[in-house]
Amino acid sequence: MWSQRGVVDYGLAKRATVQSLRSGRMARRDVCDAHPYLLRAARLLGEPTQRACPICERTNVTHVTYVYGDQLGRSAGRVKATSDLVQMAHEYGEFRVYVVEVCQGCSWNHLTVSYVLGNGEPPGDSGADGQTAEK
Structure with a gap:
């Protein structure tokens, strides 16, 4: 996405969690605990x-x-489709996106990636005449 920045990939944490489960250091109930919502x-x-x-x-x-x-x-804290993020990135100065992977079979859930999107303009950015700045 054109304005994506501040990317944090949680792949290493995911691999560590899966390895801990497979080695017996964690129980399945500890990682398959997705909230009903x-x-x-x-x-x-x-x-x-x-x-x-x-x-x-x-x-x-x-x-x-x-x-x-x-x-x-x-809209903060809401679930959005990936296709909605492009329009939001043009409309808002900055917001953070969190992508969680969820297994509906065993209730596994893990944060996979987070990143910042937005056009970089401060909220209410306006010119000397009080009008919103043109893009």
């Missing part, structure tokens, strides 16, 4: 992937994308 969001609003769950290996994981930011107002 997250499971519902995955079922109703999530975006299916072609990647199998690293825990049960039977069900493909679903991505649930949340957005947060002061400029978002009532």
Whole structure:
């Protein structure tokens, strides 16, 4: 995405968690603990992937994308489709995106990536005449 910055990939943490489970240092109940609201969001609003769950290996994981930011107002904390993010990146100065992978079969969930989007303009950026600056 054109304005993507501040990317944090949680792949190493995911691999460590899966390895801890497979080595017996963690119990399955410790990693397959998705909140019912997250499971519902995955079922109703999530975006299916072609990647199998690293825990049960039977069900493909679903991505649930949340957005947060002061400029978002009532939209902050909501689930958004990836296709909506392009328009939002043009409309808002800055907001953070969090992508969570969820297995609807075994309740595995893990934050996969987070990043910042936005056009970089401060909220209410206006010119000397009080009009909003043109892009």
